[in-house]
Amino acid sequence: MTQQKMMINGHEVLFSPGQTILEAAEAAGIWIPTLCHLKGTTPTGACRICVVEVAGARTLPTACSTPAAPGMAVQTESPRVIEARRLILELMLSSGNHNCAALNGGDGDWTGFQLGVQDSDGSGELCPVWGDCKLQDLAFRYQVKVGRFQSHEGPYPQELANPLIVRDFSRCILCGRCVQACNEVQVNRAISFGYRGALSKIVAAGDRPLADSECVFCGECIQACPVGALVEKKARYRWRPWETTTVRTTCPYCGVGCQQLLHVQDGRIAKVTGVEGAEPNQGRLCVKGCFAYDFIYSEDRLRTPLIREGGDFREASWDEALDLVASRFKEIIAASGPDAVAGVSCARSINEDSYQMQKLFRSVFKTNNIDHCART
Amino acid sequence: MTNSFNEFARAKMFLVIGSNMTEAHPVASTFVKNAVLKGARLIVVDPRRHKLADFAELHVPIRVGSDIAFLNAVMHVLIAEGWYDKKFVDSCTVDFDKLAATVMRYTPEYAADICGISAVMIRDVARRISSVHPMMLCYTLGITEHTCGTRNVMSTANLQMLLGNMGVECGGVNPLRGQNNVQGACDMGALPNVFPGYQKVGDLALRSKFERAWGVDGLPAHNGLMIPQMMEGLVSGQVRAFYIFGENLANTEPDIHKVEHELASAEFLVVQDIFLNETTRFAHVILPAAAWSENDGTFTNSERRVSRVRTASPAPGEAKPNWWIFQQIAKRFGHEWTANSAREIWDNEVSVLAPQLCGIKYHRLEGDGLQWPCPDENHPGTCFLHRDGHFTCGLGIFTPAEWTPPAEVPDDTYPLVLSTGRRLTHYHTRTQTGRCEGLNDILGEETADISPADARALNIAHGEMIRVASRRGEIKVKANVTDMVPKGMVWMAFHFREANANWLTNAAFDEITMTAEYKACAVRIEKLTDPASMARV
Ligand code: SF4
Numbered sequence: 001m002t003q004q005k006m007m008i009n010g011h012e013v014l015f016s017p018g019q020t021i022l023e024a025a026e027a028a029g030i031w032i033p034t035l036c037h038l039k040g041t042t043p044t045g046a047c048r049i050c051v052v053e054v055a056g057a058r059t060l061p062t063a064c065s066t067p068a069a070p071g072m073a074v075q076t077e078s079p080r081v082i083e084a085r086r087l088i089l090e091l092m093l094s095s096g097n098h099n100c101a102a103l104n105g106g107d108g109d110w111t112g113f114q115l116g117v118q119d120s121d122g123s124g125e126l127c128p129v130w131g132d133c134k135l136q137d138l139a140f141r142y143q144v145k146v147g148r149f150q151s152h153e154g155p156y157p158q159e160l161a162n163p164l165i166v167r168d169f170s171r172c173i174l175c176g177r178c179v180q181a182c183n184e185v186q187v188n189r190a191i192s193f194g195y196r197g198a199l200s201k202i203v204a205a206g207d208r209p210l211a212d213s214e215c216v217f218c219g220e221c222i223q224a225c226p227v228g229a230l231v232e233k234k235a236r237y238r239w240r241p242w243e244t245t246t247v248r249t250t251c252p253y254c255g256v257g258c259q260q261l262l263h264v265q266d267g268r269i270a271k272v273t274g275v276e277g278a279e280p281n282q283g284r285l286c287v288k289g290c291f292a293y294d295f296i297y298s299e300d301r302l303r304t305p306l307i308r309e310g311g312d313f314r315e316a317s318w319d320e321a322l323d324l325v326a327s328r329f330k331e332i333i334a335a336s337g338p339d340a341v342a343g344v345s346c347a348r349s350i351n352e353d354s355y356q357m358q359k360l361f362r363s364v365f366k367t368n369n370i371d372h373c374a375r376t
Numbered sequence: 377m378t379n380s381f382n383e384f385a386r387a388k389m390f391l392v393i394g395s396n397m398t399e400a401h402p403v404a405s406t407f408v409k410n411a412v413l414k415g416a417r418l419i420v421v422d423p424r425r426h427k428l429a430d431f432a433e434l435h436v437p438i439r440v441g442s443d444i445a446f447l448n449a450v451m452h453v454l455i456a457e458g459w460y461d462k463k464f465v466d467s468c469t470v471d472f473d474k475l476a477a478t479v480m481r482y483t484p485e486y487a488a489d490i491c492g493i494s495a496v497m498i499r500d501v502a503r504r505i506s507s508v509h510p511m512m513l514c515y516t517l518g519i520t521e522h523t524c525g526t527r528n529v530m531s532t533a534n535l536q537m538l539l540g541n542m543g544v545e546c547g548g549v550n551p552l553r554g555q556n557n558v559q560g561a562c563d564m565g566a567l568p569n570v571f572p573g574y575q576k577v578g579d580l581a582l583r584s585k586f587e588r589a590w591g592v593d594g595l596p597a598h599n600g601l602m603i604p605q606m607m608e609g610l611v612s613g614q615v616r617a618f619y620i621f622g623e624n625l626a627n628t629e630p631d632i633h634k635v636e637h638e639l640a641s642a643e644f645l646v647v648q649d650i651f652l653n654e655t656t657r658f659a660h661v662i663l664p665a666a667a668w669s670e671n672d673g674t675f676t677n678s679e680r681r682v683s684r685v686r687t688a689s690p691a692p693g694e695a696k697p698n699w700w701i702f703q704q705i706a707k708r709f710g711h712e713w714t715a716n717s718a719r720e721i722w723d724n725e726v727s728v729l730a731p732q733l734c735g736i737k738y739h740r741l742e743g744d745g746l747q748w749p750c751p752d753e754n755h756p757g758t759c760f761l762h763r764d765g766h767f768t769c770g771l772g773i774f775t776p777a778e779w780t781p782p783a784e785v786p787d788d789t790y791p792l793v794l795s796t797g798r799r800l801t802h803y804h805t806r807t808q809t810g811r812c813e814g815l816n817d818i819l820g821e822e823t824a825d826i827s828p829a830d831a832r833a834l835n836i837a838h839g840e841m842i843r844v845a846s847r848r849g850e851i852k853v854k855a856n857v858t859d860m861v862p863k864g865m866v867w868m869a870f871h872f873r874e875a876n877a878n879w880l881t882n883a884a885f886d887e888i889t890m891t892a893e894y895k896a897c898a899v900r901i902e903k904l905t906d907p908a909s910m911a912r913v
Pocket residue numbers: 178181182186188189190191210214215216217218219220221222
């Protein structure tokens with residue numbers, strides 16, 4: 001496709017027909033803030049944070065949903081744009097429990113405001129996504145003060161009814177990303193916009209708790225939420241982004257092999273997200289990939305070798321246990337030949353483990369009696 | 377899989393047979409759903425009307441175990457109407473005549489009786505799938521977990537060759553693997569007939585190759601035993617020492633009573649695992665292993681992609697990596713294995729010995745991994761196999777298959793078919809997912825899924841406790857009355873010990889792969905209303 005020319009912030013930028021202003025800017029390495037935009041889904045233009053100034057246009061169009069056009073001259077950070085973004089952010093911040101940005105608040109009453117929010121949160125803690133919130137980032141970037149508008153908690157209580165996802169409507173900015181994630185990315189069709197005006201709310205069918213809806217707890221909406229309105233219950237107030245390192249790995253459940261990012265804090269996995277843009281899952285996970293990681297920390301884990309004694313087991317050292325295994329296998333092989341031993345490998349464990357086990361059976365025991373549950 | 381997951385979103389048409397993808401491979405199903413929203417066509421062939429059927433233009437509710445009859449009849453129509461890809465068949469395949477001869481007997485009318493659908497629907501399917509090229513065929517254990525599993529698989533390949541859907545992007549035959557590393561365990565030679573890389577143990581030159589590499593002689597030439605044979609060997613005394621690594625056989629194998637008798641017969645049983653489970657009860661030695669995120673290593677997914685597994689936290693207590701445990705046992709037999717990490721095992725041994733993996737080294741696996749075949753270090757990996765119809769052995773061979781019924785079919789005493797599978801929230805015997813906060817709250821117990829018609833006939837209410845019995849055992853379980861299940865079927869999973877479907881399943885196996893017939897056995901269901909029957913359970 002032939003590329004066409006436009007100007008962004010005084011630079012000539014090439015774009016392909018059909019691209020939006022946002023896509024053209026991103027391709028040229030120019031940043032435009034977004035909140036509601038979710039890559040790969042239909043733009044909704046809901047938040048308006050991505051507004052830009054286009055020469056000759058009376059209003060500020062949204063970059064995420066406006067097609068780039070040849071000869072267009074765009075300013076992404078003009079005074080008019082910044083003023084518009086500030087206003088949007090102020091309204092968003094005052095629409096709910098956003099204590100993070102209250103620093104430099106209009107009345108200077110930072111502590112009082114924060115404590116108030118924490119109390120109403122019932123946790124006595126900072127917002128669970130403090131430090132990993134797009135709204136907070138933008139509020140700092142654009143030096144937005146709250147206080148001009150009256151802050152309120154919103155009409156809806158938190159939903160704590162399901163074991164995995166906390167829905168905190170008091171922090172929802174109604175950007176709709178979760179709705180897009182659920183309906184267009186994972187296509188689970190569990191949530192949508194409900195009610196109108198000041199009562200607007202993201203609802204599961206018939207405004208029921210998630211657990212009673214079509215929700216399959218894939219976690220896609222949490223990953224899409226730019227603020228702290230959707231968080232993993234297991235990670236809430238445990239996970240703090242600045243204390244975390246991330247490790248990329250592969251999901252241990254089904255044969256799709258989704259790529260996960262483990263968020264490790266104090267030597268433990270605190271939460272799991274999908275690796276955006278990665279093969280094969282493009283950031284997507286299911287309930288197992290997203291939430292079924294904490295079995296490794298179970299109290300029930302085996303910690304030492306065990307040897308049967310009568311009807312029971314006793315703890316043993318590795319040397320004792322391995323010596324016993326080796327000597328019994330030697331005896332049996334000596335008496336009845338190598339085919340009197342057999343082994344089953346694990347279709348869950350890493351390749352290298354299966355390789356070693358078949359090598360042990362073939363090259364050491366001298367039998368091909370090695371198989372695994374290939375078929376279940 | 378011959379093809380890759382990233383082709384799903386671009387595919388024009390899918391035939392999904394015997395795969396409850398939204399629950400068993402949820403993320404894969406999201407790509408199918410994305411494609412459908414963009415206009416791709418989808419036909420779901422499955423006895424159950426599972427979630428993915430909501431997105432399909434056609435749901436074909438064939439009877440459990442009638443897949444071959446159905447596929448043969450579809451091919452019958454394709455050949456009779458001349459709707460197949462003659463060019464592909466002529467230039468890329470052999471034995472078309474044999475296929476044609478077999479499927480000629482499977483008229484839609486004949487198959488309709490076996491499959492429990494109309495001949496019109498069979499013709500309709502043939503017309504639809506021949507009108508779009510390429511079409512991607514996906515299947516899962518609904519195809520393999522039958523006594524005729526091998527022939528089921530061949531039939532899907534026959535269909536795709538006949539339609540010229542092999543060796544093309546967005547086509548192919550795509551089995552989605554149930555467990556995360558089934559593909560890898562096969563690739564690594566954890567099979568009784570092949571070394572790593574599918575190199576046959578019966579081949580003298582290959583044995584010499586491995587003897588040299590491993591510094592041993594006398595590698596055995598005859599194929600070993602498959603799991604069901606091993607288990608029977610425990611009872612007959614043919615197998616005296618048994619080593620189970622990471623599989624909870626006492627819950628996952630069919631017919632738990634039989635399996636437990638076999639395990640109890642083992643003279644010396646070693647179990648290496650991360651938890652005590654139903655199988656460790658029979659062990660003589662239990663070895664504690666490091667788990668998933670306590671290990672560096674690799675998994676290979678269904679699309680042959682080798683991806684890294686990385687360590688996030690240390691193993692508890694004295695638990696050790698599995699590869700280390702095997703190395704230590706070898707040492708006690710006088711074998712010094714020098715590789716001292718998963719990386720060394722892969723880079724110095726696996727990828728040297730398996731031709732398909734030669735180009736895959738750890739330093740190349742940092743990002744999205746690599747898909748085999750990847751014969752050398754400059755090779756980018758392979759997204760789809762048999763490009764342009766070039767099959768591994770030259771031409772694609774049609775292997776016609778005859779339909780046979782499941783080993784056990786309903787009769788007067790056991791009038792229903794029990795079929796089994798997985799549910800979304802849990803995994804296998806829940807040794808892992810059952811220990812994750814929250815997951816038991818979402819799905820806390822097993823149910824027997826039955827149709828509204830059968831429920832009505834037996835006066836069973838949704839949520840009522842019922843008895844399900846087969847010739848092998850019986851369980852008490854909650855009835856889940858659902859439209860998803862057709863009349864005449866009971867559907868269950870094996871996630872919970874108490875109401876585990878494997879108390880009931882039939883230990884009948886495919887003659888070649890020894891895959892058990894988890895998808896079909898005969899059962900009876902009863903109300904538990906009279907106190908006498910309550911007491912019996
Ligand atoms: S968890 Fe998944 S299914 Fe549930 S609401 Fe979020 S995106 Fe939708």
